[in-house]
Amino acid sequence: MHATPRNEPSTPGNEPSAPRNEPSTPGNEPPGPRTGPSGSRTGPSGPGPLAGFTVGVTAARRADELGTLLERRGASVLHAPALRIVPLADDSELLDATKQLIEQAPDVVVATTAIGFRGWIEAADGWGYGEALLRCLRGVELLARGPKVKGAVRAAGLTEEWSPSSESMAEVLDRLLGEGVEGRRVALQLHGEPLPGFVEALRAGGAEVVMVPVYRWLPPEDITPVDRLLDAAVGRGVDALTFTSAPAAASLLARAEERGMTDELLAALRHDVLSACVGPVTALPLQSLGIDTVQPERFRLGPLVQVLCRELPARARVLTVAGHRVEIRGHAVLVDDELRAVPPAGMALLAALARRPGWVVARAELLRALPGAGRDEHAVESAMARLRTALGTPKLIQTVVKRGYRLALDPSSGSKYAG
Numbered sequence: 001m002h003a004t005p006r007n008e009p010s011t012p013g014n015e016p017s018a019p020r021n022e023p024s025t026p027g028n029e030p031p032g033p034r035t036g037p038s039g040s041r042t043g044p045s046g047p048g049p050l051a052g053f054t055v056g057v058t059a060a061r062r063a064d065e066l067g068t069l070l071e072r073r074g075a076s077v078l079h080a081p082a083l084r085i086v087p088l089a090d091d092s093e094l095l096d097a098t099k100q101l102i103e104q105a106p107d108v109v110v111a112t113t114a115i116g117f118r119g120w121i122e123a124a125d126g127w128g129y130g131e132a133l134l135r136c137l138r139g140v141e142l143l144a145r146g147p148k149v150k151g152a153v154r155a156a157g158l159t160e161e162w163s164p165s166s167e168s169m170a171e172v173l174d175r176l177l178g179e180g181v182e183g184r185r186v187a188l189q190l191h192g193e194p195l196p197g198f199v200e201a202l203r204a205g206g207a208e209v210v211m212v213p214v215y216r217w218l219p220p221e222d223i224t225p226v227d228r229l230l231d232a233a234v235g236r237g238v239d240a241l242t243f244t245s246a247p248a249a250a251s252l253l254a255r256a257e258e259r260g261m262t263d264e265l266l267a268a269l270r271h272d273v274l275s276a277c278v279g280p281v282t283a284l285p286l287q288s289l290g291i292d293t294v295q296p297e298r299f300r301l302g303p304l305v306q307v308l309c310r311e312l313p314a315r316a317r318v319l320t321v322a323g324h325r326v327e328i329r330g331h332a333v334l335v336d337d338e339l340r341a342v343p344p345a346g347m348a349l350l351a352a353l354a355r356r357p358g359w360v361v362a363r364a365e366l367l368r369a370l371p372g373a374g375r376d377e378h379a380v381e382s383a384m385a386r387l388r389t390a391l392g393t394p395k396l397i398q399t400v401v402k403r404g405y406r407l408a409l410d411p412s413s414g415s416k417y418a419g
Contacts, residue, residue: 047339048074049309052316052329056229056241058082058248060220061115062301066242069305074339076331078238080229082251083217085115091123097187097212098124102132106187106210108141110172111160113191114152116214120189121156123214134158140187143172146299167299168281173198182206189214217247219255226255233273234264237344239312239330240274242304249277249285266291274311278304317354321396322408328354335391345370346387349380349405353397358409360400 051074057063060081067077098120101109111117124133137158144150144160146167153160164171176186181202188199189212202209220226230252232238243249256265269275269291277283279299286293294311296303317328327334328350332341342350352369353361363377370379384405388394398408 046337047334048072049313050075051339052332052334053239053308053312054078054232054237054330055308056080056233056238058229058241058252059244060084060248062244066244066301066305069301070242070308073305073309075308078229078232080225081220082226082248082255083245084220085215086218087119087215093213094120094123095127097210098127098129098133100210101187101212102129102136104185105136106140106185108143108176108181108184109137109187109189110143110145110176111149111153111189112145112169112195113189114148116189116191117149117152118155119214120212143175145169145172167279169195169198173201176202176207177205180205184208185210187212217251219251223255226252227259230256230259230261230265233268234261236268236272237331238273239315240276240308241269242276242278242308243282243286244278244301244304246282246285249282253285253289274308274315276304276308276311319354319357319407319409321357322393324393324396326396333391335393335396338392340391342390343386345383346390349383349387353405353407357407360404360406362404366404 050070053074054076055070055078057066057070057077057079058081059066060083063079063081067079070077121130121133124130134156137156141162142153142158142160144153144163146163150160150163162175164175183206185208186202187210188195188202199209199211229238229241233241241252243252253262253265256262266289269286275283275286275291275293277286277293277295278301279295283293283295294307296307312330316334319326319328324336325334328347331344331347332339333347333350334340348369348371349366352366363380366380366384367375367377370383384397388397391397396408398406400406
């Protein structure tokens, strides 16, 4: 599900961008044809690597792009922008900072995000200070935090002096402190929230820091999609959540706290739902709560999708059942590499059977696994019939009279049987 994306900046250190002119890889090849059940996308070689998995997208900015990359690999996407970017309601702070820098040029300017740098130049132009600001910036040491920022700098007719290979603010800080900032005037374009650690370190080193606030982040106007995503995560209705900015991660956690579901969300993220972050800065709010994350080596959307293409299939359960290869994924099953859509009740039953493959599972236990089934064991029989139909191979599941059901596991799978 997609909503119209709103502009969301990325945090310094991991502003994502899509790869350009790169060879096709599992994270950036052109889209394949749409076939397969439940809208999954398959190519000539079968279902995509993310077919049968549901991925939550918390970004607002470039969410459609990320969603498309995921869907091309077969994923179902649940989109819930966890924040929105808005211009400063009162831009007097930005105007004052701009005037200060024009009147007394800085020694160094640090540009942290492309959208913020462009917004600053555009705002100055609107006030009639555009040319004066550009003249000022041409005569200073201009540091661009990442390649997208470099693009914005060059689009303004400027040239950056240096850009960190890691795209992280930590490396920018190391360079500045290594050069020495005693007595130097440093202008810092903020990215939506303060950078207290960065600013304090510069001031401790003797620098005068001028902060340039361009925009800020707020919770989304419509919180319903976020609540829906939280419910899905807690209910294990998503297999992974993606984060492209630290404030988005923090916003999702804050909303969970408001709803009194922090413990449930943490349990899901620590054990069952994969947290995929575009970079180390984005991961900090999650890691501080003991949540393990996965990250690409390159802080881009394409590599982020590649990580999911590797990690999620590795979590699938693979069994040989009645002579068939069965791979149990998040909301679907691959039977001999053919994607079979399975309703939630059927997935709950299959998961219960797969926890003890080959062993008989009693109807009462299967009833407890069914969501909202009540006490009627006939619900198990109905759901089991639908599951068998969905799998397309009824003999995968055997009925053991008066006892329950079992997966017809092949002896080569190595699990014990119960008669």
